[in-house]
Amino acid sequence: DSGVTQTPKHLITATGQRVTLRCSPRSGDLSVYWYQQSLDQGLQFLIQYYNGEERAKGNILERFSAQQFPDLHSELNLSSLELGDSALYFCASSDRLEGVTGNEQFFGPGTRLTVL
Amino acid sequence: AQKITQTQPGMFVQEKEAVTLDCTYDTSDPSYGLFWYKQPSSGEMIFLIYQGSYDQQNATEGRYSLNFQKARKSANLVISASQLGDSAMYFCAMREGTGGGNKLTFGTGTQLKVEL
Secondary structure (H helix, E strand, C coil), X not given: CCCCXXXXXXEEECCCCCEEEEXXXXXXXXXXXXXEEECCCEEEEEXXXXXXXXXXXXXXXXXXXXXXXCCCCEEEEECCCCHHHCXXXXXXXXXXXXXXXXXXXXXXXXXXXXXX | CCCEECCCCEEEEECCCCEEECCEECCCCCCEEEEEEEECCCCCCEEEXXXXXXXXXXXXXXXXXXXXXXXXXXXXXXXXXXXXXXXXXXXXEEEECCCXXXXXXXXXXXXXXXXX
């Protein structure tokens, strides 16, 4: 158990809908990351938050948005869903913004999103 | 160009034997970190081992060691005394430099199957 929790575990929805994925980082971790794992694109970084602020952005679609709340939990919002958004969405956390040494990211169990 | 290349889509190894999973990387940043993660069929991402670009010695964690050859830009994972529970997908990942957050770039993975 990494200490990172994600809800829900599974989500099935229809095209055009909007969903919210939730992540609670490990106790004490200030950085939260979102990744998407799909058959087409592999594992891709989406976005990073550190202590409530957006710090790095990857291949995140405009239909997707995220935020990190004062209690450090984070939510990833996916709207106008398309079939291609079906994927495993991971949240990860680490204890710092960045660093040369260590700073490994610990991953949650993921939310499997299926868009029908 | 691919930043992380894993050329072995699948590998087989006999139980109790050692196996090497290949990873090459591409970066012009002198400061970077290399990670290996394990993803069993259950889907979670498990951190295995980390190597920093300035580390003088190869990283080791139990049965896992990282064969870091900086000049060749390779960071191969060596698993000694393979066990049936090592059967999983293995991902190599890189974090580049500082100032851009802490995002990880992943390779396409190697599916390892440990046989009796």
